[in-house]
Amino acid sequence: MEKTWNNRAWFMVLPVLVLVAFSAVIPLMTVVNYSVQDTFGGNQFFWVGSEWYQEILHSDRFWAAMGRNLLFSAIILAIQIPLGIFIALNMPRKGWGVPVCLVLMALPLLIPWNVVGTIWQVFGRIDIGLLGRGLAELGFDYNYVNDPFDAWVTVIVMDVWHWTSLVVLLCYAGLVSIPDAFYQAAKIDGASRWAVFRYIQLPKMQRVLLIAVLLRFMDSFMIYTEPFVVTGGGPGNSTTYLSIDLVKMAVGQFDLGPAAAMSIVYFLIVLLLSWVFYTVMTNYDAER
Amino acid sequence: MARIDLNHIRHAYGAHPKSESDYALREVHHTFEDGGAYALLGPSGCGKTTLLNIISGLLHASHGQLLFDGKDVTRLSTQERNIAQVFQFPVIYDTMTVYDNLAFPLRNRGVAEPEVDRKVRETLDMIDLADWAKRKARGLTADQKQKISLGRGLVRSDVNAILFDEPLTVIDPHMKWVLRSQLKQLHRRFGYTMIYVTHDQTEALTFAEKVVVMYDGQIVQIGTPAELFERPRHTFVGYFIGSPGMNVLPVAIDGRRARLGDHVLDLPGTPETDGNAIELGIRPEYVRLGTSGMPVSIHKVEDIGRHKVVRARLEGREIAAILGEDDHVPAEPHVSFDPAGINLYERSWRVEMGA
Numbered sequence: 001m002e003k004t005w006n007n008r009a010w011f012m013v014l015p016v017l018v019l020v021a022f023s024a025v026i027p028l029m030t031v032v033n034y035s036v037q038d039t040f041g042g043n044q045f046f047w048v049g050s051e052w053y054q055e056i057l058h059s060d061r062f063w064a065a066m067g068r069n070l071l072f073s074a075i076i077l078a079i080q081i082p083l084g085i086f087i088a089l090n091m092p093r094k095g096w097g098v099p100v101c102l103v104l105m106a107l108p109l110l111i112p113w114n115v116v117g118t119i120w121q122v123f124g125r126i127d128i129g130l131l132g133r134g135l136a137e138l139g140f141d142y143n144y145v146n147d148p149f150d151a152w153v154t155v156i157v158m159d160v161w162h163w164t165s166l167v168v169l170l171c172y173a174g175l176v177s178i179p180d181a182f183y184q185a186a187k188i189d190g191a192s193r194w195a196v197f198r199y200i201q202l203p204k205m206q207r208v209l210l211i212a213v214l215l216r217f218m219d220s221f222m223i224y225t226e227p228f229v230v231t232g233g234g235p236g237n238s239t240t241y242l243s244i245d246l247v248k249m250a251v252g253q254f255d256l257g258p259a260a261a262m263s264i265v266y267f268l269i270v271l272l273l274s275w276v277f278y279t280v281m282t283n284y285d286a287e288r
Numbered sequence: 289m290a291r292i293d294l295n296h297i298r299h300a301y302g303a304h305p306k307s308e309s310d311y312a313l314r315e316v317h318h319t320f321e322d323g324g325a326y327a328l329l330g331p332s333g334c335g336k337t338t339l340l341n342i343i344s345g346l347l348h349a350s351h352g353q354l355l356f357d358g359k360d361v362t363r364l365s366t367q368e369r370n371i372a373q374v375f376q377f378p379v380i381y382d383t384m385t386v387y388d389n390l391a392f393p394l395r396n397r398g399v400a401e402p403e404v405d406r407k408v409r410e411t412l413d414m415i416d417l418a419d420w421a422k423r424k425a426r427g428l429t430a431d432q433k434q435k436i437s438l439g440r441g442l443v444r445s446d447v448n449a450i451l452f453d454e455p456l457t458v459i460d461p462h463m464k465w466v467l468r469s470q471l472k473q474l475h476r477r478f479g480y481t482m483i484y485v486t487h488d489q490t491e492a493l494t495f496a497e498k499v500v501v502m503y504d505g506q507i508v509q510i511g512t513p514a515e516l517f518e519r520p521r522h523t524f525v526g527y528f529i530g531s532p533g534m535n536v537l538p539v540a541i542d543g544r545r546a547r548l549g550d551h552v553l554d555l556p557g558t559p560e561t562d563g564n565a566i567e568l569g570i571r572p573e574y575v576r577l578g579t580s581g582m583p584v585s586i587h588k589v590e591d592i593g594r595h596k597v598v599r600a601r602l603e604g605r606e607i608a609a610i611l612g613e614d615d616h617v618p619a620e621p622h623v624s625f626d627p628a629g630i631n632l633y634e635r636s637w638r639v640e641m642g643a
Contacts, residue, residue: 179377181375181376181377181379182379184341184346184373184375184379185373185375185379185437185440187346187365187366187367188344188346188366188367188371188372188373188393188440188441189392189393189396189440190367190393190396190397191392191396192396195392195396199381199383199384199392200381203381203382203383
């Protein structure tokens with residue numbers, strides 16, 4: 001068939017281009033603009049080149065926050081992915097239990113993030129919180145306000161409570177798409193429960209797992225609202241993640257230049273790590 | 289390989305069946321002989337897959353007994369029954385190689401690796417996939433995948449029977465022929481007991497020595513393809529087998545004669561009934577179109593290549609007749625019935641005609 005070229009077709013993609021330009025490209029460019037200039041208020045800008053970038057990349061504060069972020073994401077993935085798979089495997093496939101489980105799973109996802117933070121902030125308080133009081137009654141020395149370890153545990157448990165459902169729902173969707181014949185054939189072949197998981201369920205969940213890992217990584221790496229509400233980044237700087245630090249710098253200290261440079265670096269890191277995850281997992285897929 | 293006895297098997301999917309219609313299988317009492325090739329033929333929802341799953345143990349029948357070579361296996365699990373089953377859609381473990389797919393059922397049963405290797409290579413030759421052994425199973429075509437499903441059954445030499453649940457549904461027409469003849473070959477060489485579920489009559493008639501026709505949760509007839517064609521035991525069999533199916537016309541019986549509207553037909557014998565709800569069944573192949581007999585009005589002639597199918601109305605009823613490719617439709621068409629092709633049915637079941 002003869003292909004017809006008509007350059008007016010470009011107009012078809014114009015609305016999307018405009019939308020993306022206003023929602024992403026232009027705001028990002030203003031950040032780039034700030035990151036290479038200095039300002040003293042009064043709308044006076046001076047060109048500083050890569051100075052802010054060098055400052056950020058040589059700042060211990062930045063790398064400490066980065067380390068906390070990486071640790072946090074690693075813990076989140078290590079807990080939520082296996083736990084999500086486990087729960088999805090044990091959810092009912094038919095009957096009245098299905099809608100009940102799905103609604104229960106969806107609930108945490110429907111709660112606004114700052115509300116999740118507030119819930120746990122109150123829940124964990126040692127004077128009035130159910131969790132905090134309960135642990136104190138049981139003889140645990142738990143106090144997320146002044147113990148960094150307790151603060152970390154609280155933030156991690158909160159995130160697990162909030163987001164494991166997402167992994168569960170994705171995995172569940174992957175699982176229910178497996179035709180019955182696969183399980184029947186596995187029975188005929190005498191496959192063990194583990195073999196069914198390894199050779200039928202896991203391969204069928206692989207695509208959704210890729211999405212789950214990517215989403216959970218990006219989200220946890222950019223975590224802000226919930227820990228900010230619960231711990232405010234403390235005690236000390238122990239739960240000050242990159243995003244919290246960024247807001248402190250930009251809004252608290254009004255260091256727009258360094259904050260903008262940090263935003264760009266932060267953005268590039270998220271992009272890079274997501275790309276690494278994606279490439280590794282899809283390559284693995286292609287190899288097999 | 290084993291003989292399979294179905295001893296008054298009934299099955300209902302609901303927990304408390306109240307009436308006959310709650311049963312997916314009404315009552316099946318039948319023996320599949322050791323080494324036989326059977327086809328279970330019937331429309332969708334007639335209970336053939338239910339019956340198959342009861343034999344393989346994926347389902348446990350609500351009533352009745354199942355025997356393999358005289359041994360009661362009714363309560364045994366699928367694995368203990370040692371059955372191979374091939375499903376409608378090819379099931380392969382797509383992260384494994386073709387070789388590992390075939391080795392899977394053996395490894396699950398703890399067979400020693402040298403023995404696994406010997407059996408797998410043997411099976412790869414049987415299903416013509418020896419050159420593909422090292423390949424990942426996921427990239428194969430549908431018919432190759434279906435061969436792997438079959439191979440996973442064949443690799444276990446001691447299976448009691450191989451069951452097929454409409455295995456060629458997703459295969460290209462050309463490959464259907466190839467696979468079907470390979471199956472027949474395997475059957476001849478190794479004498480497996482094979483039960484083949486299908487709703488395609490051509491598939492059933494070409495595959496099996498004995499065809500078991502199911503309708504509405506029961507077996508309505510078991511016979512060779514010729515028996516099913518010449519002497520359908522139930523009007524359903526007449527209608528379901530043959531293309532087009534048997535013509536069924538209500539008649540009244542008067543000794544050796546049947547009255548069809550204003551016409552009187554001579555029967556080949558005296559029917560052993562004088563009951564009501566009598567129908568005459570005649571295949572289109574036995575309907576003669578000519579200038580004498582009962583007048584019909586023709587409304588359609590379908591030329592299907594080897595012959596023509598004539599659709600007409602006789603006494604207000606649809607009737608089909610087969611006409612040779614070079615024969616012409618007469619100007620004033622009449623039909624007559626070849627007595628050899630006349631069957632009589634009382635409440636849908638065939639009645640014998642004495643001499």
